[in-house]
Amino acid sequence: MSVEVLFFISMIAGLVGAMSGMGGGVILIPVLTSYGVDIKRAIPLSIISMIVISNSAASGYVRRHIPNLKASAFLEIFAVFGSLLGASITVASGRRPLFFLCGGIILSSCVILWKQRKEVWKPVIHQDTFSGWLDLEGSYYDHGEKKTIAYRGQRASLGGPLMFGAGLVSGWLGVGGSALAVLIHDLVMGLPPKVSLTTSNLIIGVMALAGVSVYLEAGLIDPTLVVPVILGAPLGAFIGAKLFMSLTNRVVRFVFLTVLMVLGIEMIVHGVRGI
Amino acid sequence: MNKVGWAKWITGFDMEHLVSSILQDGMFISIGFVTVGLFLQWVVAGQISFKSELRGENVLQFILGELHRSGSPRLLFSLWVKLGIAALLLTPYVREVVSLLYFVFVERSWKHMLFTAFTLIPLTYILLLG
Numbered sequence: 001m002s003v004e005v006l007f008f009i010s011m012i013a014g015l016v017g018a019m020s021g022m023g024g025g026v027i028l029i030p031v032l033t034s035y036g037v038d039i040k041r042a043i044p045l046s047i048i049s050m051i052v053i054s055n056s057a058a059s060g061y062v063r064r065h066i067p068n069l070k071a072s073a074f075l076e077i078f079a080v081f082g083s084l085l086g087a088s089i090t091v092a093s094g095r096r097p098l099f100f101l102c103g104g105i106i107l108s109s110c111v112i113l114w115k116q117r118k119e120v121w122k123p124v125i126h127q128d129t130f131s132g133w134l135d136l137e138g139s140y141y142d143h144g145e146k147k148t149i150a151y152r153g154q155r156a157s158l159g160g161p162l163m164f165g166a167g168l169v170s171g172w173l174g175v176g177g178s179a180l181a182v183l184i185h186d187l188v189m190g191l192p193p194k195v196s197l198t199t200s201n202l203i204i205g206v207m208a209l210a211g212v213s214v215y216l217e218a219g220l221i222d223p224t225l226v227v228p229v230i231l232g233a234p235l236g237a238f239i240g241a242k243l244f245m246s247l248t249n250r251v252v253r254f255v256f257l258t259v260l261m262v263l264g265i266e267m268i269v270h271g272v273r274g275i
Numbered sequence: 276m277n278k279v280g281w282a283k284w285i286t287g288f289d290m291e292h293l294v295s296s297i298l299q300d301g302m303f304i305s306i307g308f309v310t311v312g313l314f315l316q317w318v319v320a321g322q323i324s325f326k327s328e329l330r331g332e333n334v335l336q337f338i339l340g341e342l343h344r345s346g347s348p349r350l351l352f353s354l355w356v357k358l359g360i361a362a363l364l365l366t367p368y369v370r371e372v373v374s375l376l377y378f379v380f381v382e383r384s385w386k387h388m389l390f391t392a393f394t395l396i397p398l399t400y401i402l403l404l405g
Contacts, residue, residue, distance in 0.1 A: 003323065048363070051363055051364065051366070051367060052302070052363065054298075054367065055298045055299075055301055055302045055305075055363070055366050055367070056298075056302055058295075058298055059294075059295045059296075059298035059299040059302070060295070062291045062294045062295040062298065063291060063292060063295035065291050069290065069291070069294070069374065070384075070387055073374060073378070073387045073390040073391050073394075074387075074390050076371075076390075076391075076394045077390055077393045077394050080394050080397060080398065081397065084397060084401070133386075134386070135384075135387075205298075205366070205367035205370070206367045206368075206370075206371060206394060206398070208367075209364060209367045209368060209398060209402075210397065210398060210401070212364060213333065213334070213364075213398070213401040213402050214401065216332070216333065216334065216337065216364075217332065217333060217401075221360075223353075223356055223357060223360060226360055227309055227312075227313065227356060227359075230305055230306060230309050230359060230360070230363060231306060231309060231310070234302055234306065
């Protein structure tokens with residue numbers, strides 16, 4: 001695969017990743033494997049693209065005070081340990097059942113989100129004690145809706161352990177972990193879609209770093225492939241983050257749903273093909 | 276800084292702005308190093324494509340090892356490219372370290388300081404010591 005092609009693909013991955021709160025795996029893994037790159041080298045590259053997209057997109061989101069830093073401090077613990085475990089078992093294990101499982105979870109979440117597509121996000125009225133203790137609340141100015149949105153999170157005691165699963169999937173498969181993280185923030189913890197996506201975008205950088213360090217030790221990272229990703233993905237992420245700011249929460253959810261559907265189908269196909 | 280100056284500094288401290296700058300600067304440094312590496316490769320070899328491998332090692336060994344091997348001009352581009360990769364990998368780590376300091380000294384939130392420390396301990400081990 002030429003440097004120019006990988007640069008272009010990485011740019012698209014950055015654009016989609018920044019707008020959907022995910023890494024670039026949904027684009028990179030199928031393209032790289034179709035060009036004959038070994039899946040065990042494609043997964044670390046996908047995880048590296050998560051760091052690139054997180055650094056590029058999250059810098060803009062954080063400056064606008066959208067992600068919740070306190071929520072990320074709590075959720076990252078679980079995500080990092082999950083990612084370390086996932087990456088550690090990649091080399092030794094088969095991934096087929098996990099592809100089916102993760103694809104199934106993602107597609108079922110699509111159905112839930114699709115049913116809720118006409119519902120607007122409703123703020124949490126009664127916050128549980130643990131989420132309150134974690135200071136899981138905040139506000140941000142929504143440029144799409146032109147107003148300040150205040151919110152409170154809930155069920156952090158469930159969201160935290162579930163993030164372990166998101167980290168595991170991310171470290172193991174290189175895709176799906178960030179999608180699960182957004183779903184956990186949105187459906188379980190009741191955060192507004194924009195906060196869910198941007199907090200996920202911030203967390204995936206650290207979550208991916210844990211996974212990458214395991215792949216680095218295993219000698220599975222190919223600098224020849226990493227360079228076009230470092231140069232291409234930030235460009236796409238920059239454009240994606242600019243577009244994201246002007247969208248309403250409803251459109252954000254629609255974009256996320258579309259990418260999620262593609263990802264879910266892709267994972268089932270991976271499971272069937274056995275890669 | 277005296278007590279009043281410290282209090283003023285704390286009041287006006289914007290953590291989000293700092294985190295954003297760390298992420299952005301880390302990305303720029305990474306892109307800068309990689310671009311210099313590719314430019315050197317183009318100067319030396321007349322093309323930007325290259326073959327390079329990473330042996331199994333942690334980030335610290337990987338940077339130090341590359342510095343030792345960088346005597347030859349032909350390997351200089353590889354040093355810059357690998358430094359770019361290292362800068363990329365260390366950016367989220369630096370962000371975590373700064374968050375920890377923020378929770379300790381500015382926010383004085385011990386629970387969030389502990390959460391960040393729980394994340395940093397395994398990352399430090401695997402990135403620099405493992």
